[in-house]
Amino acid sequence: MDPQHRPGGDAERSIMRTALHAAARGPRGANPLVGAVLADAAGRILHVGHHRGAGTVHAEVDVLQRAASAGTDLRGTTMYVTLEPCNHWGRTGPCAEAIVEAGVPRVVFGAPDRTSAAAGGAATLRAAGLEVRSGVLAEEAERLNDRWGETMRAQRPFVTLKVAQTLDARIAAADGTSQWITSASAREHGHDLRARADAVLVGTGTVLADDPRLTARTGDGAAVPRQPLRAAMGLRAVPAGAAIRGSDGRFRHLVTHDPHAALAELYDAGVRHVLIEGGATVAGGFLRAGLVDEISLYQAPLLLGAGRPAFAEQGIGTLADASRWRLDPAGGGPVQQLGPDLWIHLRPAPAG
DSSP states (O other): OOGGGSTTOHHHHHHHHHHHHHHTTSOOSSSOOOEEEEEOTTOOEEEEEEOOSTTSOOHHHHHHHHHHHHTOOOTTOEEEEEEOOOOSOSSSOOHHHHHHHHTOOEEEEEEOOOOTTTOOHHHHHHHTTOEEEEOTTHHHHHHHTHHHHHHHHHTOOEEEEEEEEOTTSEEEOTTSOOTTSSOHHHHHHHHHHHHHOSEEEEEHHHHHHHOOOOOOBOTTSOBOSSOOEEEEESSSOOOTTOGGGOSSSOEEEEOOSOHHHHHHHHHHTTOOEEEEEEOHHHHHHHHHTTOOOEEEEEEOSOOOSSSEESSOOOOOOSGGGOOOEEEOOGGGOSEEEETTEEEEEEEEOOOO
16 A cells, blocks of 8 residues: 555655655754655655755645656645645745645645744645545654754744854964964864854854954855844944944844843844854853854864863852753764864754
8 A cells, every 4th residue: 555545654654764765864943844755646755855944945845846847747646745835925935735736646744844934735635626634753853853953932033042062162363372372274164054044143252352244254264145133142342343234234243142132132133043263151041041042163173281271160069060962963963074173063952
């Protein structure tokens, strides 16, 4: 019996696992991780797609474009998607409508979309006459985007903390020098993170000490077309000539020490993904508040023995109270070698 007539059978779960694996290839951020698979009536996988980040086509459309390029006959096919197809216009159009227009007769998805803006795709598909089923590997699909779901319900941006450190967790030497702890390969990777974020955030102390530009640049130093908002958080004034101000009007001073207030102001400004780049005080504050959704750690093979620590005091007095993290396979992770450095992708470990 083919998987379409065995809801939740082994064959169907195998196809959905392929979709989940594809989803993990995408980057975390403003949008959820989503994977999609197109299978024929016999359950053979025809095309696999995934979402590659904000502003790119969604997983369902990725699969449909692959099918169109290959001239695939969609009659009798089933699309398997890790998350209920979206039902709204954002940077791209609604996936539910795209599936209907393409002529796919059946859709199976893992987890429902619980966001008020995008939910309702299943109803749209059914209203158009498609066969729709849900719940296949739903727990795994929900877990894939648990932190993203929390940020949407809390109406705050998704937060990535970027850290470039030595083996002894230093981000600067005793004399304050920090350029460069990591290699050119790691820095180029970091600029890719900037380019994907809606905003890059540092503390005013970092602005005064390092005068960073915080622009997203290519490997040869050229600015990428889409630049994130540059934000400085703190009570100290940002000098008129500070590099972070730039000349494009994309600078914001968040006059607060409260991470919740900073995120609320950025969310109201349309920011849905924040990349925190320093310093230790800001990083520590967001960690203590439980507001870091992933850590992008660049580990250099260096030892300093002294200098500025990567994180400010966390108020943790015993091992049992440690902040615990796990390797995250999303975005090409969880561990990659970048020149002599390692990139380690982490997300909060579940309670218990």
